[in-house]
Amino acid sequence: MKLRFLCFFIGLLAALTGTAQNDTIPNAGDDNLIWDLDITYAANGSKLLEIKVYDNEDSIPVYTKYVTIKDDNDEVAVLDYLRMGAAFGRIAATAANGRLMVSWQTVTEENSKEFVVEGSADGQQWEALGTIQSKSSNGSSAESLEYGLQLKLPVSFAAIGMGGLLLLTVTRSRRTKLLMIAAVVLVVGACRKKDQMATAGTGKTEYVRIAQHEKDGAIGYSKAVKVTYN
Incomplete structure (x- = not known):
């Protein structure tokens, strides 16, 4: 460019x-x-x-x-500073099977250090979801580069709880009910621990943008794209 x-x-x-x-x-x-x-x-x-x-x-x-x-x-x-640290090409964000998949392309890069995927529920307030280092050599590239990042979506604990309650209603054995309750508690606890480590935001992510961090501390942003839920 x-x-x-x-x-x-x-x-x-x-x-x-x-x-x-x-x-x-x-x-x-x-x-x-x-x-x-x-x-x-x-x-x-x-x-x-x-x-x-x-x-x-x-x-x-x-x-x-x-x-x-x-x-x-x-x-x-x-x-x-009147330059684009990264000229962005295609940007796509798709949510399926409990994961958010974000892919993007840079046409050129200059003084590039890393990229931070940011998510938002309203397109106004943003939070960092994940980081990936620049693939460019020494921060600059005159050729297009492809990037991709997968993130875990927040688990619906309400859905897990409702499923457990439905199973309890059709189970007569007291011992089986106690085992099922313990299993639901363990599953919810395990999911919550995993979510704290790799969750795509604290709420539903409707929009995604890419923040490009330059080596000198400047930050540039791509346009925001809407997440496609499958």
């Missing part, structure tokens, strides 16, 4: 004043991307960059990045 920027951006960023600034930056390359830059100034002199990349007229960004720069006078550093 070609990401070339015009020289006048340096002068534009150098002239920024106030506590917040927003600029829409059309890409000078030929990939039809539009870059939206928000700069928020902190009291300690640092600035928070929020970079969103849009594909043509699409209202949902294909990439979002957050960076904090401590040196308020380093306009060149701002330009250094």
Whole structure:
């Protein structure tokens, strides 16, 4: 992906004043991307960059990045962050048989360290579900790379309990009932321990996005996709 920027951006960023600034930056390359830059100034002199990349007229960004720069006078550093750490391709999330399967593709990677799969019930509040290291050589790759991660979905303890109650109603033997109750307790306890180790979130995951962590601490996000439940 070609990401070339015009020289006048340096002068534009150098002239920024106030506590917040927003600029829409059309890409000078030929990939039809539009870059939206928000700069928020902190009291300690640092600035928070929020970079969103849009594909043509699409209202949902294909990439979002957050960076904090401590040196308020380093306009060149701002330009250094106007890049996509990872250009995402296909992203898919499917839930079946008690597991959440997430797969994605990166078209290119730059300064990449690792990817964190994040889940959300409403598309607003996100939590980390799992992490996988970048496959790129030294953090950079000009070729597409494939990733995949499987996560265990939370077990429905209510369903286990109801199943046990139904079995108890058709069992007459007192000894058998006691054994069944003990078995249900053991199963629930074992499932709960496993869930604490590898559970895809604390609730039902409806949306998934990929967070790309760069070596310098910057974090970029893919667009969110809806989970397909089979």
